[in-house]
Amino acid sequence: MYAANVLGIIYSNVYDDHLNELTTVRTMGSVPFAGRYRLIDFVLSGMVNSGITKVGISTKANYQSLMDHLGSGQAWDLSRKRDGMTILPPFNLSDSGVYESRLEALQGMMGYISKSGKDYVVLADCNAVCNISYADLLDFHQESGADITVAYKRGIAPKLKNIMTFDIEGNDIKKVTVDQHGDEACDYALNIIVMSRVLLQRIISAAAGSGSIRESFEKEAIAKNVDKLKIKGYKVDTYAKTIDSLQSYYDISMQLLSGEFRDLFTKENPVFTKVRDDMPAIYGICSKASDSLVADGCIIKGTVENSVLSRGVQIAEGAVVKNSIIMQDCFIGAGASINCAILDKDVVIKPNRELSGAETYPLYIGKGTTV
Amino acid sequence: MVKKTECLAMLLAGGQGSRLGILTKNIAKPAVPYGGKYRIIDFPLSNCINSGIETVGVLTQYQPLELNDYIGNGRPWDLDRSYGGVHVLSPYQQIKGTEWYKGTANAIYQNINFIDRYNPEYVAVLSGDHIYKMDYNKMLKFHKENDAACTIAMLEVPWDEASRFGLMFVNDDGSISEFEEKPKNPRSNKASMGVYIFTWSKLRQYLIDDENNPESGNDFGHDVIPAMHENGERMFAYKFDGYWKDVGTIDSLWEANLDLLNPKVDLDLSDDSWKIYSRNPIAPPHFVSADAKLENSMVGEGCYIGGEVDYSVLFSNVTIEKGAKVRYSIIMPGTTIKAGATVEYSIIAENAVIEEDAKVGLSPEDSANRDDWGVTVIGEKVTIGKGATVAAKEMIDTDVKGVK
Secondary structure, eight states: OOOTTEEEEEESSTTGGGGHHHHSSSOGGGOEETTTEEHHHHHHHHHHHTTOOEEEEEOOSOOHHHHHHHTTSGGGTOOOSSSEEEEEOOOOOTTTOSOOSHHHHHHHTHHHHHTSOOSEEEEEESSEEEOOOHHHHHHHHHHTTOSEEEEEEEEEOOOOTTOEEEEEETTEEEEEEESOOOSSEEEEEEEEEEEEHHHHHHHHHHHHHTTOTTSOHIIIIIGGGTTTSOEEEEEOOSOEEEOOSHHHHHHHHHHIIIIIHHHHOOSSSOOOOOOOOOOOEEEOTTOEEESEEEOTTOEEOSEEESOEEOTTOEEOTTOEEESOEEOTTOEEOTTOEEESEEEOTTOEEOTTOEEEOBTTBOEEEOTTOBO | OOOOOSEEEEEEOOOOOGGGGGGGSSSOGGGSEETTTEETTHHHHHHHHHTTOOEEEEEOOSSOHHHHHHHTTSGGGTOOOSSSEEEEEOOOEETTEEOOOOSHHHHHHTTHHHHHHHOOSEEEEEETTEEEOOOHHHHHHHHHHTTOSEEEEEEEOOGGGGGGSEEEEEOTTSBEEEEEESOSSOSOOEEEEEEEEEEHHHHHHHHHHHHHOTTOOOOIIIIIHHHHHHTTOOEEEEEOOSOEEEOOSHHHHHHHHHHTTOTTSSOOTTOGGGOOOOOOOOOOOEEEOTTOEEESEEEOTTOEEOSEEESOEEOTTOEEOTTOEEESOEEOTTOEEOTTOEEESEEEOTTOEEOTTOEEOOOTTTOSSGGGOOOEEEOTTOEEOTTOEEOTTOEEOSOBOOOO
16 A cells, blocks of 8 residues: 555654764764665655655754755655655753653654644654565554554664564564563564554653653553553564664675675665765776775775775775775775775875774774874 | 846757667657766756756757656756746647747747747857857857857867868957858868857847748758858857767767766866766666676666676666676666676667677777778667677667577
8 A cells, every 4th residue: 555644753863872973973864874875765765665755854963964965855755845854853842951752752743743634653763774665564554453563673682772672472562671682583673663643642642741751662652552552563574774883884784795785775665865966986997896885976996895885985096995884075095995994974095094993893984084 | 026037048959860870769869878877968958057047948859758758847957947947848839830840940930939038138059969068158258248149169170070060260359250061171170069159139030030031941050150140240259178079970979978988088077066967867876796897987876797897888777797798888777788798899778688698799900891890789678689699880779589
């Protein structure tokens, strides 16, 4: 089914603190990923491909880069007279300061939610990278008669605060455990949640009324309701990876290069992103590239191995880049050598410098640094 | 208050480009892909917006579907405006009957009403089949300084090529003394680039006179410009010295693409101050596998490179399988070159498939008859079967069976 009757809510800032290095200057949603994208592109494009036409993006801090990236929503066909994309700045109630919990964030956008005119709401984060069909998720929600449906994945749970893990029978969630971290495979939430708009409004009002608005959404809305409401699990078997640290950001990026990018990017569900009008990538004489994802606007005259290159990266003659993530418009000077590093936007590496991290401890160079 | 349009551009995009053969079977020449992600028309359109010309009429006639679809509301070029913007102008029915655009001048004549709506001082007439980056605003300034009726952009071409162009003789002050259309023995190497700026009040009258002249072929180069010259109008040549290429033939289209790989050629598409805008493909970054050997090439989004690629331009979503070889070729969007296949000195149009071990094209050195050598062209959605061979200079627009 086409999910036209659904309001999408995306948290752009949740878990920023798990990726401190990359989020000091931006939100989780605007963290560059897979060369030409920002993390929010995946969830936003998934929603659009599923027929969702109204999306509210919750923000909290440092959302300038996010606004710059999203613009009017045109790149996602969300610049519309009816519906479309709305960036929701934090809403302060006189004495409360900036919100601290998901519930409080939702409370701040109650007006937006109740006026949306949609019967269902999908809530999602940006750090779970996947390209799922929200239409299928909604079909499942309606057919199973669930009050709340939570998408989940089987595997080792990401080390995120308030992560939900489930005991599931069939597709019924029998027990919700919050904040339990182990090294064994379990069913953990991707934090993609569907419920009716009316139920969501009721949950927020109840939390506000009982003074538990600053409690975690996972505990208040899901775990506490496990006996009262029909909570179902929707198993995701396609590509879905949750970023919970700089190390996992690095690992997940590197795994794309071993072929996983084919699972993330499918013909049927294109991932949209801001248009930059760069020229196609150019490879020079004697350039060497292997096992790499390279975005448009790159000029490669040196060697690139097992790396992810964002748009507009330049690699000069004789430079060697291995096992690294190089973000937009970085410049690697002639003869420089980079290994196991994450270079944030606009980094300049002067000629013949050598930088090396380890696979288990990638070296991070901050935005705009000159080395 | 109505905003004033100082200069409006009319872009001639109706030509078939018959010398491009099967590449323009279903699309007009300006819609032909170029440079890994662009179409030819992106260049004049981007030049317009970068020069501050915000009202552009695009005159279409031959196979306009793809071109109309591509231009859309003009958004990729920032030409979606509430006043002005880009307008696609096709021939239309009138009370006296229906008429195709008979010639370049007639096409503008039929749209006098469109131009009058904006009441511009000046009109730039551009063609939709050249690759170049040019600031029309500088040319307009030159036109105004000389109080000209018509200014023609001029390029000095190599003498041995001069006979292919409309040539001009230019006085020291920049005024034009004489024209010569494609002469056998050129006496000048100052060629017209097909870029004109007219003072609209003048051009408007000449277009009406031209239409009333039953002898006229209704063409700018042959009729309108000579008529203005004969009448002693002030006509000037504006010298341009950047990269300019007419991509009217298979060989020139092929060359113009490969020019992008030559650092000595003055056509920088990465220049942020003069961007060439286009409708961008929605595709992930391209992936280069461990088996790939990729050098001296341009690669678009969504490509998968598993084979050898040298001195080639690959558009978006092209697949080069492991063991395939591509040299000196232009591969348009969505095409697949399978394992063991060799493609050299060729242009492969969109969504074609070159099956395993097929051989397409030949280098001039390996060619038996070098004088008859040419670039090989494979048409849109054509499949070249397993092990089949396609010789140099061939143009294939139906499937070729495999060889067992």
